[in-house]
Amino acid sequence: MVAETSSAGAERGVSLQTLLAHPQARLLVGLAAVLLFLIAWQIVGAGEIVRSDLISYPTEIIRTFFSMAASGELTTNAAVSLQEFVQGFVPAVLVGVAIGTGFALSRRLRAMFEPLVIALNTSPIIAFVPIVVVWFGVGLQSKSVMVFLASVIPVIINTTTGIGEVNEAWIRACRAFGARRRQVVMKAILPGALPSLMAGIRLSVGRAVVALIAAEMYVSVRGIGRLIQVYSTSDRAAEIFVLVAIVSSFGFLLVTLLRRVEDWLAPWKRDS
Amino acid sequence: MSAADLHPPARGGFRLSDRGEQFLLGLLGTVLFLVAWEVAARSGLLNPVVVSNPSRIVAAFLGQWQSGDMLGDVRVSLIEFGVGFGLSLLVGIALGIAMGLSRLTEYAVDPFVWFLYASPLIAFYPLIIVWLGFGFTTVVAVTFLLSVVSIVVNTMAGVHSVDAQLVRAVRAFGGRRIDVIFKVVLPAAVPLILAGVRIGLGRALHGVVLGEMFSSNAGLGYRISFYAAHLRTADVFVPLVILVVVGILLNQVCRMAEARLQAWRS
Amino acid sequence: MGALLLDRLSLTYEQRSSGSSFLALSEVNLAVRDGEFVTIVGPSGCGKSTLLMLIAALLQPSKGSVRLNGTEVTGPGSDRALVFQDFALLPWRTVLANVELGLELKGMRAAERREIARRHIAMVGLRAFERHYPHQLSGGMRQRVGIARALSVGPEVLLMDEPFGALDAQIRQVMGSELLRIWERDRKTILFVTHDIDEAIYLADRIIVMSASPGRIIEDIPVTLARPRPLEIRNSPEFSVYRQRIWDLLEEQVRASGSWEQEGAKH
Numbered sequence: 001m002v003a004e005t006s007s008a009g010a011e012r013g014v015s016l017q018t019l020l021a022h023p024q025a026r027l028l029v030g031l032a033a034v035l036l037f038l039i040a041w042q043i044v045g046a047g048e049i050v051r052s053d054l055i056s057y058p059t060e061i062i063r064t065f066f067s068m069a070a071s072g073e074l075t076t077n078a079a080v081s082l083q084e085f086v087q088g089f090v091p092a093v094l095v096g097v098a099i100g101t102g103f104a105l106s107r108r109l110r111a112m113f114e115p116l117v118i119a120l121n122t123s124p125i126i127a128f129v130p131i132v133v134v135w136f137g138v139g140l141q142s143k144s145v146m147v148f149l150a151s152v153i154p155v156i157i158n159t160t161t162g163i164g165e166v167n168e169a170w171i172r173a174c175r176a177f178g179a180r181r182r183q184v185v186m187k188a189i190l191p192g193a194l195p196s197l198m199a200g201i202r203l204s205v206g207r208a209v210v211a212l213i214a215a216e217m218y219v220s221v222r223g224i225g226r227l228i229q230v231y232s233t234s235d236r237a238a239e240i241f242v243l244v245a246i247v248s249s250f251g252f253l254l255v256t257l258l259r260r261v262e263d264w265l266a267p268w269k270r271d272s
Numbered sequence: 273m274s275a276a277d278l279h280p281p282a283r284g285g286f287r288l289s290d291r292g293e294q295f296l297l298g299l300l301g302t303v304l305f306l307v308a309w310e311v312a313a314r315s316g317l318l319n320p321v322v323v324s325n326p327s328r329i330v331a332a333f334l335g336q337w338q339s340g341d342m343l344g345d346v347r348v349s350l351i352e353f354g355v356g357f358g359l360s361l362l363v364g365i366a367l368g369i370a371m372g373l374s375r376l377t378e379y380a381v382d383p384f385v386w387f388l389y390a391s392p393l394i395a396f397y398p399l400i401i402v403w404l405g406f407g408f409t410t411v412v413a414v415t416f417l418l419s420v421v422s423i424v425v426n427t428m429a430g431v432h433s434v435d436a437q438l439v440r441a442v443r444a445f446g447g448r449r450i451d452v453i454f455k456v457v458l459p460a461a462v463p464l465i466l467a468g469v470r471i472g473l474g475r476a477l478h479g480v481v482l483g484e485m486f487s488s489n490a491g492l493g494y495r496i497s498f499y500a501a502h503l504r505t506a507d508v509f510v511p512l513v514i515l516v517v518v519g520i521l522l523n524q525v526c527r528m529a530e531a532r533l534q535a536w537r538s
Numbered sequence: 539m540g541a542l543l544l545d546r547l548s549l550t551y552e553q554r555s556s557g558s559s560f561l562a563l564s565e566v567n568l569a570v571r572d573g574e575f576v577t578i579v580g581p582s583g584c585g586k587s588t589l590l591m592l593i594a595a596l597l598q599p600s601k602g603s604v605r606l607n608g609t610e611v612t613g614p615g616s617d618r619a620l621v622f623q624d625f626a627l628l629p630w631r632t633v634l635a636n637v638e639l640g641l642e643l644k645g646m647r648a649a650e651r652r653e654i655a656r657r658h659i660a661m662v663g664l665r666a667f668e669r670h671y672p673h674q675l676s677g678g679m680r681q682r683v684g685i686a687r688a689l690s691v692g693p694e695v696l697l698m699d700e701p702f703g704a705l706d707a708q709i710r711q712v713m714g715s716e717l718l719r720i721w722e723r724d725r726k727t728i729l730f731v732t733h734d735i736d737e738a739i740y741l742a743d744r745i746i747v748m749s750a751s752p753g754r755i756i757e758d759i760p761v762t763l764a765r766p767r768p769l770e771i772r773n774s775p776e777f778s779v780y781r782q783r784i785w786d787l788l789e790e791q792v793r794a795s796g797s798w799e800q801e802g803a804k805h
Contacts, residue, residue, distance in 0.1 A: 016376065017375070020375045020376060020379070025375075025379060026379045026382070029376065029379035029380050030379055030380065030382055030383045031383075032380075033379075033380040033381070033383060033384075034383050034384075037384075054402060054403060055403075107294075108293075108297055111293065111294040111295075111297035111298055111301070112297045112298060112300060112301030112304075113298075113301050114294070114298050114301075115298045115299075115301065115302050116301065116302065116305065118520060118523075119516050119519075119520060122474055122516075122519040122520050122522075122523040123477075123515055123516035123519040123520070124474075124477045124478040124480075124481040124482075124515060124519065125478075126394075126478060126481050126482050126485065126493075127481045127485075127492075127493065127496055127511075127512050127515050127516075128512070129485070129497075130485075130496050130497045130499075130500030130501075130508060131496075131500060131505070131508050131509070131512065133500065134322065134500050134503065134505060134508070135322060135323065206390075206392065209392045210392045210393075210394050213392055213394050213395055214394055214482065217394070217397070217398075217486065218485070218486075218497070225395075228395060228397075228398055229398060231398065232397075232398025232399070232401060232402060233398075235402055237399060237402065240395075240396075240398055240399050240402075241399075243395060244391065244395040244396055244399075247391070247392055247395045248387075248390065248391035248392065248395070251390065251391065251392060252390060255390075437622065437624055437626045438626055438628060440596060440622075440626065441620070441622060441626035442639070442643070443596060443614055444594050444596055444614050444619075444620040445614070445616070445619070445620075445639060445640040445643050445687075445691065446614050446615060446616055446640070446643045446644060447643045451643055455628070455639075455642075455643075456628065459628070459630045460630075462630075535673070
């Protein structure tokens with residue numbers, strides 16, 4: 001690193017670098033920065049230095065959260081969004097693992113579908129929202145389909161690479177003890193590919209959430225995305241922030257949950 | 273050498289080079305897919321008005337091209353993309369370097385970067401409309417926000433990855449801080465910066481489409497929702513395909529550049 | 539010209555996070571005459587590399603001073619040039635651009651520095667490889683680039699930190715002989731750190747033996763073998779005498795420090 005390579009002269013005193021090297025420094029500085037930001041926001045918003053219906057401020061946001069929760073608005077819409085998410089995400093994981101495994105086992109199959117996979121992976125998934133809505137209607141189904149589309153590709157890709165990178169030695173060990181192909185898959189390959197697989201699933205979460213909200217914002221009857229859209233047309237910044245916070249928290253929680261699941265399934269894994 | 277070796281290789285027969293075979297198979301797969309689609313639509317298995325089919329799409333493509341609509345849309349999207357992504361490159365690399373070099377900056381800015389990285393920025397979208405209105409500025413702003421984060425994060429990682437020994441060497445030969453930054457840190461960080469650029473490009477494309485779809489009346493993203501709203505399904509596919517192709521191209525170009533650079537790393 | 543004086547040089551490392559300190563070098567006194575080839579040997583972790591870094595002024599001493607031709611050394615400069623064990627070449631630059639680096643940092647014009655760089659590249663025998671990149675060269679060739687780079691800035695003292703440590707044994711010997719050939723031309727002052735006893739004897743006018751951490755100079759051995767020295771001189775009886783003497787000193791140090799028990803306790 002550029003900042004180091006100087007020794008400590010004997011009487012250098014307590015320098016900034018010394019302070020920052022402290023193990024808790026990162027946390028404390030980060031916390032301080034966030035706090036400063038929140039305070040500045042509160043002052044600017046509550047003091048109407050900038051119109052508070054445009055930018056809101058922390059205390060108003062918290063207040064709004066509770067009123068939205070109390071009115072049941074949050075729960076009904078969150079429930080719909082959650083349902084759409086699960087109905088798209090779970091099949092995506094299952095199908096993704098299955099296809100990914102298929103690709104790993106058959107190079108030919110993989111080559112055949114590679115263009116399609118690449119196309120779906122690198123193109124902006126949002127572009128598919130209108131056509132999916134045309135095909136699947138304005139209700140829950142189209143949202144689930146979007147979630148599925150957004151999540152299935154990373155899972156496929158990571159499953160394929162995960163299996164491909166499984167340590168050759170483990171496979172050999174299984175076969176040396178007379179395992180048949182299916183047993184090799186179950187006992188050496190799937191566990192070995194697990195970290196990569198889980199990483200792929202975690203990656204999908206972000207994409208899936210974006211696809212879901214985009215689809216709901218585009219057109220829907222209920223859901224968090226729709227709420228966001230509704231409030232956006234009436235300059236209700238506080239409500240929008242509440243919804244943003246909810247969506248972000250959901251994604252964060254899910255990823256954290258997935259990490260826990262991975263630790264539970266694969267305690268032998270080297271640390272990340 | 274991988275799990276694919278659970279299959280013993282095919283005996284005899286016509287063998288192409290590995291790459292050639294993969295390419296042909298890819299081609300075959302795509303062609304089969306298109307043919308199946310066409311057949312399904314024509315035979316009435318799927319409703320062609322709703323689902324469309326390749327031949328109609330090609331016709332729509334030609335139609336839009338001739339009317340000049342396509343070029344107009346492409347131009348708008350291109351400009352928004354260029355400005356938005358260009359901005360995020362400038363800001364992203366500068367911020368990434370600052371964070372990479374200064375621990376204080378890194379610790380202070382990191383929570384915000386992390387938040388932008390982890391949260392679905394799409395949810396902020398309506399707020400941005402509230403602040404910036406409809407049209408060009410908003411699209412550029414969204415494009416910027418979506419792509420800047422991956423560039424910052426990767427640039428910072430690139431700076432951190434610099435070999436301290438090289439820094440020491442340049443300092444030993446009398447290099448000042450500015451020399452170290454431009455002659456060692458930046459060049460050494462380029463591979464990771466490129467990776468960030470690759471990801472950022474994809475996200476910028478995302479941002480352009482998102483922006484145009486929800487808050488604009490021009491550009492490829494807008495066209496997609498416009499045609500969809502009018503149930504002109506064949507037309508919908510034209511800008512969609514263009515976007516997909518552009519996405520693939522950008523990605524491949526970046527990967528090739530990255531591979532080139534890997535050469536001197538080894 | 540290239541006369542060095544190290545006066546009670548000491549260095550204490552402060553561990554920033556835990557507050558503990560570590561004495562790396564303790565009261566090193568050394569006078570080097572112009573044109574001397576001095577090699578420095580010692581057990582691992584004795585601070586011999588640290589010593590070079592202090593002379594190069596990449597580190598600041600806690601106590602004592604480094605003087606070159608009477609003037610105290612305060613920062614890096616082209617009067618002292620470093621050659622590194624892992625070559626430290628910029629991988630994205632050609633051989634030519636790498637050798638030019640020192641001159642570039644001095645602000646020399648392109649045409650001028652190119653000419654100087656090419657001269658030195660030819661001196662180390664790599665003229666045909668000017669446009670190559672480091673990853674295309676062997677270890678020995680890369681180090682020759684490093685040497686050319688150091689010589690290009692016209693230093694009064696050459697500081698070499700285990701420069702052949704990353705090369706295999708045969709190459710190492712050849713490189714040593716090459717180095718002497720180059721050195722014979724203008725006889726710069728050289729400080730050469732190594733853990734290879736034979737190498738230290740073969741190259742030196744004078745051998746400095748350092749103690750285990752904290753590093754001190756425990757022996758200063760003049761080498762009276764005639765120059766120019768062919769590689770076969772390593773088999774001569776006089777050579778063995780030196781070898782035995784240094785080996786005895788080092789063995790004592792290594793055993794005393796206990797570092798042969800704990801391989802991981804290096805600093």
